[in-house]
Amino acid sequence: MESKVLTQANFIKMRRREQGVAIKQLCKGLCSESTLQYYEKGKRSITNELLNRIMERLGVGVEDYEQYVDNDTYQCWEARMDIIYGLAAGDYASVNNYLSVFKEEYAGKHEFERQFYLRMKAMYLACTEGDVAEIAKCLKEAIAITVPTIEAEQLGETWLSVQEIDMILDYYWYAERKPEHFLALAQYCKERNGDNEFKSKTLPKAVYYYYCSVKETFSTMSELELLSVEEWLSVALEEVRTRGTMMEMWEILIGQREVFRCLEKYFRGDEKFISKQSENNLEIESLLWLEKETGLEKETTNTAIYYAIRGVYNVADVIRRRRKMLHMSVEQLTAGILDEKTIRRIETGAVKGRQENLELIFEGLKLPTPMIKSEYLISNMREKELIGKLAKAMEGGGVEEAKQVMLYLNNEIDEETLYNKQRFAWDWARLNRKSGDTEKFYENVCRVIKMSVPLDSFYEDIRYFTHNELLYYKSLANHTENKVRFVEYLERYYENNYGTAQEINEAGIMESVLDTVQCIYGNLGLFEESNRCCQQILRIVRVNKFLYSAIDTRYALWWNDYEEKKTTDITPLSYLKTLSELIYDKASADFYQRKIDSLS
Numbered sequence: 001m002e003s004k005v006l007t008q009a010n011f012i013k014m015r016r017r018e019q020g021v022a023i024k025q026l027c028k029g030l031c032s033e034s035t036l037q038y039y040e041k042g043k044r045s046i047t048n049e050l051l052n053r054i055m056e057r058l059g060v061g062v063e064d065y066e067q068y069v070d071n072d073t074y075q076c077w078e079a080r081m082d083i084i085y086g087l088a089a090g091d092y093a094s095v096n097n098y099l100s101v102f103k104e105e106y107a108g109k110h111e112f113e114r115q116f117y118l119r120m121k122a123m124y125l126a127c128t129e130g131d132v133a134e135i136a137k138c139l140k141e142a143i144a145i146t147v148p149t150i151e152a153e154q155l156g157e158t159w160l161s162v163q164e165i166d167m168i169l170d171y172y173w174y175a176e177r178k179p180e181h182f183l184a185l186a187q188y189c190k191e192r193n194g195d196n197e198f199k200s201k202t203l204p205k206a207v208y209y210y211y212c213s214v215k216e217t218f219s220t221m222s223e224l225e226l227l228s229v230e231e232w233l234s235v236a237l238e239e240v241r242t243r244g245t246m247m248e249m250w251e252i253l254i255g256q257r258e259v260f261r262c263l264e265k266y267f268r269g270d271e272k273f274i275s276k277q278s279e280n281n282l283e284i285e286s287l288l289w290l291e292k293e294t295g296l297e298k299e300t301t302n303t304a305i306y307y308a309i310r311g312v313y314n315v316a317d318v319i320r321r322r323r324k325m326l327h328m329s330v331e332q333l334t335a336g337i338l339d340e341k342t343i344r345r346i347e348t349g350a351v352k353g354r355q356e357n358l359e360l361i362f363e364g365l366k367l368p369t370p371m372i373k374s375e376y377l378i379s380n381m382r383e384k385e386l387i388g389k390l391a392k393a394m395e396g397g398g399v400e401e402a403k404q405v406m407l408y409l410n411n412e413i414d415e416e417t418l419y420n421k422q423r424f425a426w427d428w429a430r431l432n433r434k435s436g437d438t439e440k441f442y443e444n445v446c447r448v449i450k451m452s453v454p455l456d457s458f459y460e461d462i463r464y465f466t467h468n469e470l471l472y473y474k475s476l477a478n479h480t481e482n483k484v485r486f487v488e489y490l491e492r493y494y495e496n497n498y499g500t501a502q503e504i505n506e507a508g509i510m511e512s513v514l515d516t517v518q519c520i521y522g523n524l525g526l527f528e529e530s531n532r533c534c535q536q537i538l539r540i541v542r543v544n545k546f547l548y549s550a551i552d553t554r555y556a557l558w559w560n561d562y563e564e565k566k567t568t569d570i571t572p573l574s575y576l577k578t579l580s581e582l583i584y585d586k587a588s589a590d591f592y593q594r595k596i597d598s599l600s
Contacts, residue, residue, distance in 0.1 A: 008051065008065075010379040013040040015058045018381060019193055025159055026057055029146035045355060048073065049112045052309050053146075056161035060381070061197020063508075066311035066467065068358075071349030074314040076106050076113065078501070080307075083120050085501035087127065087304035088543045095124050111145050116307065118142035119167055122174075123302050132174050139171040152184035165189065165202045166303055173209055182210035186232060195384075200239040201306050204248035207236035211255040218262045230259045244583040246545035247305075250287055250298040256280050286578040293572070294538050296550050305544060308504050311467075315358065316349040321464035322365045323347075325457050333364050366452040367466065368419040375468065376413050376420050383412050390427065396587065399434050406431065422451045423468055442479045448472050459489055467509045474516045483524060487517045491533065498536060507544045511537050515549070518556055527560045534560075551579050551588065570599050 016026060023033050030053055031046070038044040046054075048069055052062045069077065079102050086095035099121055107117040122138035125131065143150055147164050150171060160168070165185065172181040186206035189199060211229060218226065233256045240249045260277045267273035291298045323333055330340045337360050346353040346361070353361075359369045368377055375387050386409050393402035406427060413420055429444035449455055449472050457463065458473055465473070470493070480486040494510050497503065503510065518533035537553045555576055561567045577592035 008055075009040050009042055011381075012036075012054055012058065014380040015060065019058060021058065021159060026054060028158070029148060030054065030057075047112075048077075048309055048312065053112075053161045053163070056163070056198065057159040059192050059194025059198045060384075061162075061195050061201075063197060063310050064375075066313065067309070068313050068315040068318060070352040071314060071316055072352075074312065077309065077312050079106060080116060080309075081501035081504060084304045084308050085504055085543065087120070087123055087302050088504065090127075090301065092124065092128050095120075099124060115142045115145040118145075119163070119307070120304070122170065123304060126170070126174070127302055136171060136174040139167055139174065143167050143171060152181045155184065155188050160188075162198060162201045162306055166205065166306055169205055169209055177209075177213050179210055179213040182206055182213055183232075186210055186236075190235065196239065196242050200243040200245060201247070201303075204236040204240050204252055205300075205303065207232045208248055208251045208255060211259075215255075215258060218258070221262070223263070223266045226259055226262050230256065230263070233259065241583050244546065244548045244585070246287075246296060246298070246300070246547050246550075247303070248300050249547075250284075251300060253280060253284050253287070257284060282578055283582050286575045286582070289575045290550060290554065290579060294541065294550050294554055296538070296542050296545070300545075305504060310505050310507070312505060314349070315353065316347050318367070318464055319343075319361055319365065320347045321462050322367060324462045325460045325464060326365065326453065328365075333361065335364065337364075366418060368417075376409070376423050377417055378413065383409070386412060394427075394430065399431060402431055418452065419466075419468070422448055425451070426468070426472055442476060445472055445475055458486075463493060465493075470509060470513060474513060477516050477520050483520050484526075487520045491517045499539070503540045503543055507540055507546070511540055511546070511549045514540075515552065515556075518553075522556065522560050522563070525563070527564045530560050531557060547579065547583050548585065551576055551583075551585075555592075568599070570596055573599075 016023070023036050027033050027036050031050055035044070035046065035050075036054070039046050048067050051067075055062050079098070083095055083098045083102060086092070086098055099117065102113075102120075103117055106113045108114065118138045119142045122135045122142065125135045125138070140150070143164065147158065147160065147168070149155070149158070150168055152172075155168075165188075169182070169185055172178065172185070186203060189203040189206055192198070192202075194202075211233060214221075214229065221229075233252055236248070237252045237256070240247065240252065257277075257280055260273075260280060263273070264277075287298050290296055323330070330343045334340055334343055338357055342351075342353070342357060343361065345351045346357070362369050375391075376383065378384055378387070386405055390402060390405040390409065393405055406424075410424070415421055415424060425444070425448045429441055429448060432444070433441035446455055449469065452469060453465070457465075474490060477483065477486055477490065490513055494502075494506070494513065497506060497510065514533045514537045518530040518537070521527070521530035521533065534553050534557050537549060541550045541553065554572065558567075558572045558576075573592045573596050577589050577596070580586075580589040580592060
């Protein structure tokens with residue numbers, strides 16, 4: 001598994017050492033110590049499910065990576081995603097059928113699959129008012145597969161993934177509902193050295209269950225006890241606000257409202273308290289409005305999407321589509337390095353392909369190696385954190401700050417890798433654009449694209465682009481001569497994904513692509529087409545619970561109505577401003593305020 005690029009094996013090894021986690025601790029319940037030892041040394045591969053569990057146990061969210069898997073693994077993954085999508089979308093009749101198929105085809109083949117089946121069965125029963133004892137039984141059996149103990153006081157000595165924490169929380173809920181259990185889990189999640197994705201998926205649910213388990217005793221609580229509950233709710237809210245997710249947000253806000261009501265007698269006339277209470281009421285009102293306007297359900301019905309492994313692609317399909325897009329024959333791709341028969345068997349899914357052969361093929365197709373990656377190919381948590389800082393600086397308009405982060409990245413990340421070299425060129429082009437030279441920006445983007453594919457590959461019938469390449473292409477939408485043709489091809493790229501479980505797998509990039517398409521249509525006065533794309537985005541949002549996209553898309557619908565029908569109703573803008581403030585999107589909140597001022 002030796003690679004010319006920095007792999008996820010290096011990432012895991014360095015992250016584990018940073019946290020002082022022994023291999024024995026990390027592997028407990030997941031795999032043998034030798035499996036991880038050999039993996040870290042580059043001497044063997046591991047499944048994407050095991051990879052994700054290990055990453056999450058190290059406190060790293062796994063949603064911003066892409067993974068390539070063999071045909072059999074992909075089919076099992078698809079079966080999982082059908083169940084997850086059905087639960088997230090509320091299609092419980094289909095879920096029942098999917099569970100039966102999964103039990104027959106996959107649940108007996110590996111302990112991870114048996115655990116997944118039991119957990120999803122419990123979630124299905126919970127969503128359909130199933131027997132509580134049966135739910136608890138399924139959860140207890142599922143947890144035991146990878147977690148040696150569910151005793152709250154012993155959890156501090158264990159390293160748990162998001163899925164494992166989620167299962168334990170639900171087991172506590174359906175089996176005992178003891179406040180001390182939920183509080184112990186909340187403390188565990190708070191103290192874990194994890195990123196925002198990890199914490200936003202674990203801490204808020206633990207806190208909400210704690211709130212639910214003690215709220216009946218509010219009338220007998222002292223002021224200090226009530227303030228302690230409110231403090232936990234505030235900590236939980238901070239995580240969901242920072243991530244911009246609807247998951248557990250409504251529940252936490254309602255919890256705060258109830259605690260505030262109990263605290264009123266202690267804070268009569270206190271302006272700071274009155275302000276916090278007023279803000280809470282306005283946020284609740286705004287979420288109610290958003291649900292009515294977009295169909296984004298305010299309640300968190302289940303946490304199925306926490307079990308989704310996103311960014312997964314069938315390696316055979318990727319190779320075939322990319323080769324055909326580049327008009328490369330099998331003979332050209334092999335170039336004397338591999339025999340043609342090997343390529344054809346990999347493309348049809350007949351064989352998995354040896355890791356070293358896959359890397360050679362991907363190199364020939366100018367793709368990053370079939371391993372985990374983010375915006376850049378990275379090898380440690382520091383690089384991941386720098387990428388996050390760069391994104392924030394770019395969004396906030398901090399040009400000088402962004403340049404400094406870029407210089408740090410330049411020193412940290414392997415810039416010789418084509419994938420990284422291309423991304424560096426793109427980020428510098430974006431930074432230089434802020435100085436106002438738009439034409440130069442488009443020239444630079446074209447050069448960036450041509451580092452990996454011909455520019456006109458965009459108009460091929462069969463295509464495969466990395467997420468980064470799609471990002472580069474869509475930035476050209478306003479610069480193309482035939483904008484309608486361009487956005488039609490852009491929208492068509494995902495035409496087979498709409499209304500399927502791929503709306504979870506590729507949620508972020510699909511929303512981004514559709515947002516560009518709707519924006520171009522709207523600017524061209526093609527409001528019906530723009531509104532159609534907006535509705536597609538909202539369908540994805542309703543499953544994935546992304547507040548950012550829901551807010552942006554509701555504004556796009558308002559803007560189309562304003563341009564087409566000259567509406568004078570600015571009420572939506574006030575709600576959108578409040579919602580933007582709720583998720584710390586100051587730039588959007590300021591934008592909506594300026595819009596309100598100009599139309600008042």
